[in-house]
Amino acid sequence: VTRATTDAHQLAGERLRAIDQRYTASRRALVEALARAARPVSVPELQRAVPTATSSLYRNLGVLEEGGVVVRVATMGDTGCYELSEDLAGHHHHLLCSGCGAVEDVVVPEAVERSLDRALGPIARRAGYALEHHRLDLIGRCRTCR
Numbered sequence: 001v002t003r004a005t006t007d008a009h010q011l012a013g014e015r016l017r018a019i020d021q022r023y024t025a026s027r028r029a030l031v032e033a034l035a036r037a038a039r040p041v042s043v044p045e046l047q048r049a050v051p052t053a054t055s056s057l058y059r060n061l062g063v064l065e066e067g068g069v070v071v072r073v074a075t076m077g078d079t080g081c082y083e084l085s086e087d088l089a090g091h092h093h094h095l096l097c098s099g100c101g102a103v104e105d106v107v108v109p110e111a112v113e114r115s116l117d118r119a120l121g122p123i124a125r126r127a128g129y130a131l132e133h134h135r136l137d138l139i140g141r142c143r144t145c146r
């Protein structure tokens with residue numbers, strides 16, 4: 001278990017306590033599986049990694065989502081994926097395959113992140129918003145689909 005995973009568990013436990021929920025063994029196992037994957041994971045994949053009844057899986061994901069521990073990630077297909085929230089996993093972007101719907105994490109170099117915020121800040125300001133952060137997906141064809 002890496003240091004990062006230990007921190008993720010600690011933060012997840014605190015987040016759930018804040019909404020009066022327990023950080024149970026199956027919720028812990030879900031966080032573990034998501035931390036290990038380091039990319040958005042579909043519900044069927046999560047169910048294989050953490051065998052539980054579908055209803056408890058969705059209930060646990062709902063509680064983790066409410067606590068801000070996990071987020072649902074939109075994909076090209078209609079199968080939803082989940083990942084750890086950026087508070088736990090750090091800021092990153094996603095690569096989406098327009099062919100097979102594969103999703104993976106991609107880290108954008110710090111210099112590019114800074115120029116993105118520099119370019120996007122004024123656009124948000126003109127619309128009356130103070131920019132807090134951004135989301136950006138890169139869509140293309142994966143190695144298999146090319």
Ligand SMILES: [Zn+2]
Pocket residue numbers: 097098099100101102141142143144145
């Ligand atoms: Zn593909």
Ligand SMILES: [Zn+2]
Pocket residue numbers: 091092093108113116134136
């Ligand atoms: Zn970014």
